[in-house]
Amino acid sequence: MRANVNSEIVLTTWGRSSGFVIDPIEKKPLNHFLPGTPVLSFGTAGCNLACKFCQNWDISKSREMDTLLVDAKPELIADKAQQLGCRSVAFTYNDPVIFHEYAIDVAQACHEKGINTVAVTAGYVSPEPRAEFYQYMDAANVDLKAFTEWFYHKITGSHLQPVLETLKYLKHETQVWFELTTLLIPGENDSDAEIQAMSEWVVDNLGPDVPMHFSVFHPDWKMQNTPMTPEATVIKARQIALDNGIHHVYVGNMHNKHADSTWCQHCGELVIGRDWYQIAEWQLDPHGCCLSCGGICVGVFDSSPGEWGRKRQLVNMTEV
Structure with missing residues (x-):
């Protein structure tokens, strides 16, 4: 993704994307950031993790420039988002720390037009680029992929502690709104004890107001033989997190109106009803x-x- 050009390391994917789509913001997932609004979403190619379960492997594992079929300069992306009525632009599908410079340039162009920026990320980044990157982000969904170093090392090719440091940084040193997502994989990161430890850590280090999302795993990439997560496992994980004091816990990749909806943390009444991504x-x-x-x-x-x-909605960036 980077190359030595005239003795300078440059981002070879700058200005090029694998495609643009308008999604509901809840699909990122972000349930507490401008609910019901459209977000113009795009990614590039490559990733800094090696998740064996990657569900965007055709993009994130790509080393081929042929993956990047769409040319889009930052100003064009901001103009298109404004033209289409998108409240936000999301850097997603592959981790935006991979296209750090491009994401920042797009974010600056978006902010000039009053458009928010959203990072969908694993949070695996060193302190210096982390500080530079997040000063241009308005919201983030961070994949807290598990709560053991074993999982991070063996299943993702990375480490847990840098992700935890990113989460603490976001909470205590930025104004970025962020939510957490964990894909529960049978036999790997779905034990009651691990969910207990994870949610306790979130309350102790980030506070109870950071929403958590637990999602159903579907066999993919190099984990084709791992079974799909039982919905009961996800519902139980949600309850464990709620019992540990997290105020808002959601489920993903499954349909459950109750667990998709937002309930008042003070009186328990319904405040945002959802049916899939539809505000009901x-x-x-x-x-x-x-x-x-x-x-x-x-x-x-x-x-x-x-x-x-x-x-x-697919977006053709060449259309006026």
Whole structure:
């Protein structure tokens, strides 16, 4: 992804993408950041991890420039997002720390037009580029892939501690809104003890207001023989995290209206009802407070939800 050009290391994927799609923001997943709004999403090629279960392996494992079929300069991306009514642009599909310089340039162009930027990332990055990168991000979903060094080393080719340091950095040294996602893989990272330890660490180090998402694993890449996660495992993980004090815990890659919805942390009433990615009910006032009790729902909210729904729209960057 980088090469020595005239004695200078340059990002060879700058300005090139594997494609652009408009998604609901909830698909990143971010449930407490401008719910219901569309986000223009794109990635490049390559990754700094080697996850054996990667579900975007055709992009993240690519070393071929042929993967990058779309030319898009930062200003074009910002213009297109504004033209299409997207509230945010997301760097996703492969980890944006791989295209650090390009992501920052796009973020700067977006901010000039009042468009938010979202990083979907594993959080595996050194302190210096981490500080530079996140000063240009408004929100992030961080994959906390497991809570053991064994898993990180053997299954992802990386390490746990740098990810934990990124999470603490985001919470205590930035204004970035972030949520956590863990893909539960049978027999690898789905034990009650591991979920217990993970959620306790989150409460102790990040606080109870950081939303967590537990998702169903589907066999992919080099883990084709590992079975799909039972939905009961994901529901149980959600309950463990709730019991440990996390205020908002969600499920992913499965349909469960109750576990997809947001419930007031103060009175327990429904404040955002979801059916998949569709906002079905909205019980927050214009200040993000529960209509039943007046308690604040943590997050970044508009006075009313977006209406993008479940749509997924491919974007042709060459069309005016």
